Amino acid sequence: MALLEMKHICKSFSGVYANEDVSLTVEKGEIHALLGENGAGKTTLMNILYGLYTADSGQIFWKGREVSFSSPREAIAAGIGMVQQHFSLVRDLSTLDNVILNLKTASLFLNRKKERARLMELSERYGIAVDPEAKIADLSVGERQRVEILKALYRNVELLILDEPTGVLTPQETAHFFDVLRSLKAEGYGIIIITHRMSEIMQISDKVSVLRDGKLVAEADTADTTPDELSAWMIGRKMALNIRERGKAGDEIMLELRHVSRRAGKHTHALRDICFQVKKGEILGLAGVEGNGQKELAEVLTGLKKKASGEILFDGKSIMDAGVRERYEAGLAYISDDRQNDSLITGMDITENLALRSYAKEPYATHGVMHRGKMRQDALGTMETYQVRASGKTGPDTTVSLLSGGNQQKLIIARELSGNVRLILAAQPTRGLDIGATQFVRDRLLQAREEGKSVLLISADLEEILALSDRIAVLYNGGIAGIVDRKDADVQKLGLLMGGAVSAGESGAVGSGTDKSDIRREGEK
Amino acid sequence: MAKTGKVRGAAEAACILLLTVLAAVGLILLCGASPSDAGGLFVQGIFRNTSSMMEVFVKACPLILTGLGCAVAFRTGFFNIGAEGQFYIGAMAGTLVSLNLPFNGPLNILLVILAGFLAGGLWALIAAVLKAKFETSEIITTIMLNYIAINFLGFAVRSFLQDPEGNVPQSAKIALENQLPGLITSTRFHAGIVIALLCVIAVGFLMLRTTAGFELKAVGQNPRAAACSGISVAKNIILCAFLSGGLAGIAGVIEVLAIQKKLLEGISASCGYTAVLVTLIAGNHPLGVLAVAVAYAAVQLGTGSMQRQLGIPNAIVSILIGLVVILILARKLISLIGSKRRRA
Numbered sequence: 001m002a003l004l005e006m007k008h009i010c011k012s013f014s015g016v017y018a019n020e021d022v023s024l025t026v027e028k029g030e031i032h033a034l035l036g037e038n039g040a041g042k043t044t045l046m047n048i049l050y051g052l053y054t055a056d057s058g059q060i061f062w063k064g065r066e067v068s069f070s071s072p073r074e075a076i077a078a079g080i081g082m083v084q085q086h087f088s089l090v091r092d093l094s095t096l097d098n099v100i101l102n103l104k105t106a107s108l109f110l111n112r113k114k115e116r117a118r119l120m121e122l123s124e125r126y127g128i129a130v131d132p133e134a135k136i137a138d139l140s141v142g143e144r145q146r147v148e149i150l151k152a153l154y155r156n157v158e159l160l161i162l163d164e165p166t167g168v169l170t171p172q173e174t175a176h177f178f179d180v181l182r183s184l185k186a187e188g189y190g191i192i193i194i195t196h197r198m199s200e201i202m203q204i205s206d207k208v209s210v211l212r213d214g215k216l217v218a219e220a221d222t223a224d225t226t227p228d229e230l231s232a233w234m235i236g237r238k239m240a241l242n243i244r245e246r247g248k249a250g251d252e253i254m255l256e257l258r259h260v261s262r263r264a265g266k267h268t269h270a271l272r273d274i275c276f277q278v279k280k281g282e283i284l285g286l287a288g289v290e291g292n293g294q295k296e297l298a299e300v301l302t303g304l305k306k307k308a309s310g311e312i313l314f315d316g317k318s319i320m321d322a323g324v325r326e327r328y329e330a331g332l333a334y335i336s337d338d339r340q341n342d343s344l345i346t347g348m349d350i351t352e353n354l355a356l357r358s359y360a361k362e363p364y365a366t367h368g369v370m371h372r373g374k375m376r377q378d379a380l381g382t383m384e385t386y387q388v389r390a391s392g393k394t395g396p397d398t399t400v401s402l403l404s405g406g407n408q409q410k411l412i413i414a415r416e417l418s419g420n421v422r423l424i425l426a427a428q429p430t431r432g433l434d435i436g437a438t439q440f441v442r443d444r445l446l447q448a449r450e451e452g453k454s455v456l457l458i459s460a461d462l463e464e465i466l467a468l469s470d471r472i473a474v475l476y477n478g479g480i481a482g483i484v485d486r487k488d489a490d491v492q493k494l495g496l497l498m499g500g501a502v503s504a505g506e507s508g509a510v511g512s513g514t515d516k517s518d519i520r521r522e523g524e525k
Numbered sequence: 526m527a528k529t530g531k532v533r534g535a536a537e538a539a540c541i542l543l544l545t546v547l548a549a550v551g552l553i554l555l556c557g558a559s560p561s562d563a564g565g566l567f568v569q570g571i572f573r574n575t576s577s578m579m580e581v582f583v584k585a586c587p588l589i590l591t592g593l594g595c596a597v598a599f600r601t602g603f604f605n606i607g608a609e610g611q612f613y614i615g616a617m618a619g620t621l622v623s624l625n626l627p628f629n630g631p632l633n634i635l636l637v638i639l640a641g642f643l644a645g646g647l648w649a650l651i652a653a654v655l656k657a658k659f660e661t662s663e664i665i666t667t668i669m670l671n672y673i674a675i676n677f678l679g680f681a682v683r684s685f686l687q688d689p690e691g692n693v694p695q696s697a698k699i700a701l702e703n704q705l706p707g708l709i710t711s712t713r714f715h716a717g718i719v720i721a722l723l724c725v726i727a728v729g730f731l732m733l734r735t736t737a738g739f740e741l742k743a744v745g746q747n748p749r750a751a752a753c754s755g756i757s758v759a760k761n762i763i764l765c766a767f768l769s770g771g772l773a774g775i776a777g778v779i780e781v782l783a784i785q786k787k788l789l790e791g792i793s794a795s796c797g798y799t800a801v802l803v804t805l806i807a808g809n810h811p812l813g814v815l816a817v818a819v820a821y822a823a824v825q826l827g828t829g830s831m832q833r834q835l836g837i838p839n840a841i842v843s844i845l846i847g848l849v850v851i852l853i854l855a856r857k858l859i860s861l862i863g864s865k866r867r868r869a
Binding site for chain 1: 734735736737739742743746747749750751752753754755756
């Protein structure tokens with residue numbers, strides 16, 4: 001009898017399937033990897049199991065009995081624990097307090113001594129070292145994760161779900177974490193590990209299920225499969241790539257990064273010795289699984305984050321000391337992946353948002369006094385050109401929060417591409433957009449290329465990267481894993497680079513070096 | 526969308542007004558007075574004669590300035606609760622300069638006002654720098670700075686600023702030619718009110734028509750996006766705090782130069798705290814602040830007359846203002862809940 005069986009699970013959100021007929025079986029003492037791209041439905045499936053969502057249809061059998069949990073509390077009581085990607089610990093409480101928080105005890109009084117002894121026993125048994133009196137706020141992310149795992153074990157779970165557990169860990173912590181998983185497995189725990197890192201799957205899992213677009217596309221014993229096969233399943237061969245006829249990229253260098261590094265902060269990823277060039281009239285795609293330093297790189301380039309070492313040359317001149325505004329005025333535009341927070345002030349109207357970069361200059365302002373009429377008039381024209389649709393009556397006076405995602409993005413592009421733009425830094429520029437808006441954005445980027453401008457396209461979407469780029473760099477763990485020409489690139493090669501399973505030199509690509517000594521190379525043959 | 530928003534806004538305002546009037550009637554009945562008599566006296570208290578009508582502006586003057594300061598700060602997302610302390614620091618600095626300048630007359634007054642502005646502004650700057658550099662909550666620091674300022678004034682009027690001629694805790698009298706003159710005979714309408722109105726125009730222009738005001742608003746609404754567009758968040762927080770504290774400082778100076786003619790304890794009549802409420806009601810709009818401050822002063826005078834004639838406690842004003850603020854905040858809460866539900 002299987003520990004857990006999920007059969008034909010379907011779940012849709014406003015008409016879009018997040019899970020479509022997904023089945024999953026986990027045995028005792030098995031580490032089962034759930035693989036898939038962002039948005040493939042992994043977390044949704046687990047949230048259904050954990051009682052956070054209710055499935056539209058399908059059945060869940062737990063130790064042979066059909067169940068349906070309506071809250072995590074019920075799931076935990078039945079013996080299913082989940083460590084979410086974002087931890088649910090109380091920062092100001094100690095490790096012990098967090099572990100025993102909300103625990104059902106028979107007595108009215110808390111016997112901290114007894115609870116503490118039990119925690120320490122668990123901690124020793126599985127080699128999960130924690131300090132029971134340490135405050136969560138003072139712990140590293142890796143330590144917090146250990147607390148989360150102990151919290152689940154303390155509740156006598158038999159199945160542990162781990163959502164992207166290694167995303168926040170250093171390679172050393174990951175290695176130790178895998179040792180813990182192995183000892184749990186030996187004790188007969190069932191473990192589901194959600195991930196999109198190929199190397200880790202090969203290293204730790206017994207079985208692997210691959211989700212794509214909400215559907216289960218493959219299930220295999222890890223020993224019988226290869227990273228190549230997995231990455232093909234994960235990404236799919238759905239892309240019919242229509243690379244347009246296009247001119248050759250220029251030879252002049254627009255942007256050059258020389259050994260750019262930045263130390264990891266509390267909430268930021270490190271950047272490691274990044275070197276690449278973007279030529280004039282070229283689109284350089286920067287592929288990579290999210291959270292490998294993309295955001296930090298973008299912010300170092302735009303000037304939002306300082307304290308980076310190395311050199312950034314923009315059209316031959318160093319811009320390391322220039323501020324955000326100076327860089328924009330030199331021609332560096334930024335389309336952020338977080339449009340509502342970074343690129344728009346949603347409480348302000350279209351006119352004001354369009355002028356965010358240019359409000360202080362002629363013709364919009366003279367000696368610090370703004371000319372709103374002129375701004376509004378130009379906004380009307382821009383809305384026309386870029387097909388920004390707002391309610392007819394209010395037009396440019398419409399508050400931006402009332403616009404659709406596509407129109408918001410058009411507005412950002414209209415603003416960033418106006419003026420003297422020479423390089424567009426576009427991060428996830430089509431995420432969440434409908435087909436029409438996506439096409440519009442891509443056309444604009446290609447058009448900018450034709451005009452001799454440069455584009456640095458940061459995207460986790462390989463299809464997009466392959467469709468638009470002249471060359472493709474892959475970011476992994478804060479460094480460049482490799483740079484390949486579009487004509488030499490395919491999904492498999494990029495997938496392996498993205499997963500850190502192979503370094504560029506070995507896949508036959510040219511690229512700058514990166515420190516990979518700490519990555520175990522399970523995927524190589 | 527915008528039109529229905531306006532209709533809804535008006536409906537909500539009417540509801541708030543109605544509830545407030547009902548509460549007032551209830552409180553008057555509790556005192557055993559007739560609401561109609563009380564109403565008559567209320568109106569009389571305000572519109573009895575020119576003097577009483579001008580008195581509205583006298584009472585509104587410090588509220589207008591401190592409220593204007595709060596509006597600048599709130600709009601930039603800097604929750605300056607320290608107008609009270611900034612008022613006192615301004616009053617103290619103004620008095621010190623006024624009593625020590627070797628010359629009298631208009632130039633003296635001008636320098637005194639400038640001193641009040643700078644001192645209030647610098648006092649607010651402490652909280653701003655702490656916020657900009659260390660992300661310390663300005664709500665806490667400004668309140669703490671209030672305690673320091675209020676008690677430091679008590680200290681000052683018993684030591685270095687105490688009138689050497691007497692032994693009362695107050696400063697020497699400001700020389701007549703250094704006082705802000707009254708402008709309308711047989712009323713207390715003084716030149717400071719004109720200064721306050723000029724400040725409304727100047728600050729209103731700054732907030733609504735200049736690039737500096739645009740930056741302040743952008744930082745207040747989304748500091749992250751402002752930074753991404755190249756607007757310095759720290760600079761704008763510091764700027765708004767300085768302006769905000771400076772306006773409260775001017776309010777303090779005017780109170781000394783036009784009303785009390787000397788420095789003494791409690792001269793703010795807590796207007797620095799009332800200003801926070803005035804600004805909340807006014808929705809951080811400079812002209813709104815003017816209107817609400819004048820209305821608040823009028824209500825205060827009206828109920829003052831009710832108290833004298835019918836023994837209805839003046840505390841009714843504070844109760845009603847508290848009610849209005851809660852209703853306005855509740856309205857925001859309701860619309861917030863509404864929008865969340867729509868999203869889900």
